[in-house]
Amino acid sequence: MFVFKSVFFCLLFLCTSSLYAQEIKKDTLSSYQLETAKVSGYLTEQALLTTANSVSVVGQQAINSQNNSSFLPGLNTVPGLRMEERSPGSYRLALRGSLIRSPFGIRNVKVYMDEFPITDAGGNTYLNIIDPASISQIEVLKGPDGSIFGSNSGGVLVMKPNGFQKIDKSKTSINLAGGSFGFAQQQLSTVQQVNPKYRFSFDQSFTRTDGYRENSALNKKTFQTAHQWNYIPQAKLKLFAVYSDLYYQTPGGLTFAQYQDNPRASRPATATTASAKEQKAEINNKTFFAGxxxxxxxxxxxxxxxxxxxxxTKIENPVINNYEYRDEKNLGYRSYFSYVSEDPLNWQVQIGTEGQKGWYDIANYDNNKGTPGSPQAKDKLENWQNFYFVRTKVMIVKKWTIEGAIGLNQNQIAYKQVYPVLSNNKEQIKFGTAWMPKIASSYLITTNLAVRASISSGFSPPTIAEIRSSDNVINTGLRPESGKNKEIGLRWEWMNRRIIGDFSYYQYNMDNAIIRQLNADGVEFYQNAGKIKQKGIESAIMGYIITPNPLHIVRSLYINSSITYNDYRFSAYQVGDKNYSHNKLTAVPDWIIVHRINLELPHQLGLYIQHNFTSKIPLNDANTDFSAAYQLLQAKLNWGFQFSTQLHAHIYMGIDNITNEKYSLGNDINAFGSRYYNASPTRNFFAGLKLTY
Incomplete structure (x- = not known):
């Protein structure tokens, strides 16, 4: 019933927006345009309307709409994307179903910081080292695209850090916040236009919390800087660097009975294993990235x-059954030429390459209540990945866009065992060579309505963390995921981009899907699951119901509504005598519906409300256990005022989980002993002060 109510809400929004628009004079609409006019993720800047791909843009307003210590509220407004937080600092991100591979972290989704790939050579992305306040915009490129981005079958995120965007004037801000469960935060950000040729940004943050659950504290420090020199009119040089010192505890999963009895508890001890608290389960991550x-x-x-x-990256990770050290180093490059011509046709071509080499030293010891004991296993691994690509795009009579691309992907892993047996030679795991083609097209039916279609390929080899998982075994039999994606969509703009709508339908047929499993000791490993069929519908509409006007009682009313429907099924999947074919895909809900409302009032008052409905989620491959559906309501009230002509202040306060919903955000899938549940916080509060000079 809730789904139909949400669909009705979206239809009502369309009707009321159209009716209200009749009262607005055409020459006043330019100031109401949405910020997502163009995207640059596909190597050159292009208009969003005529882009032949499924793209969503998350601006700084959405990132900061709730508690800006996390990307979750902003990114979860994107249809087809689902971000989870098992405990503070422990993030997972699913782009079209890719969450099934991630017990924590981000895999199977490629992430760039502007031109810099922050997904490492091993296929993992430490998104939790980035402070949300240091990011000005995120482009979400949905669907598999190995043609120009290399290994991925979920999609690509392109993040834009502060400092690389044009600014009207220099500014500096400091944000101080506190809240429930010992939450405290300090953020400092400055963007300086030193002269017409040079600007830079520096962002620093400190975040800590005791956490809702036992053994779920967080302590995070970040330092980030971005510089751009336009040293001659024809050239520019960018520098980006980030350092993060991240510590967070991991409380572990609970059974349903434990979750009902005391959701704030960490994983308790059993007759054969100690508790998460006794073993001091936690992660220490110190990462430096520069380019x-x-x-x-x-x-x-x-x-x-x-x-x-x-x-x-240096990581210490004591868990229930071992104490792990990881020392990870990566080097990489990316280079491409772009030729753009507008005579006689509007066409362009790009040709380029990207490659990375990673070195990983991994050692596991017995965990004696948070102290490393006797060694269990030590391995050295190297990962090398490289791809070459060619892309071309042509626009015919300013209406019909045709885009084609092909990429050649190469991946391999070398490994050497150090303990318990010292190997004399390195062994090789070669994933072969994969050609990744793509063709896409967009046609402007009217000046404001475009239809698009695409066929693309995905290719995603196992990550280092999947090849050498917690069971300390090098899994040489794990194969890459691959598949073909077919997609159609509509995108429309009304009233000079005051309102934007988007609709997509896709079908992705995947082979050799990688699935997380746990052995009898509760230790994770990975295996290929055969074939998966992923069919989905994504729709979104955003815009101003009431346009900005400083003379009205309601200054403006902005709404963003998105609906995601996932029909994901195992097509052919059998483990021993157990056949899971035609079951729902583990960890993927059928429905996700998100509404966001921004209401601006007199005296610089703002009210920002976000509602998220997520349907029940299958917790194991057998579909015998499901988490309950939940509705999450969040709100933030902001008051801005001027101290002087140069100093502006914002006082804000917010409530998360207003209705005190009991839910688990970040379930442990296929968990041994049915310990699926990671309880999320009950109703909680935050407040803060932001000064901008």
Missing amino acids: LSHNIQISKKLNNTTTIFGSS
């Missing part, structure tokens, strides 16, 4: 962008 990117306009039509980057 340089250079762009030069070689001629009027030809330019080149070349990027080099590297990272170092």
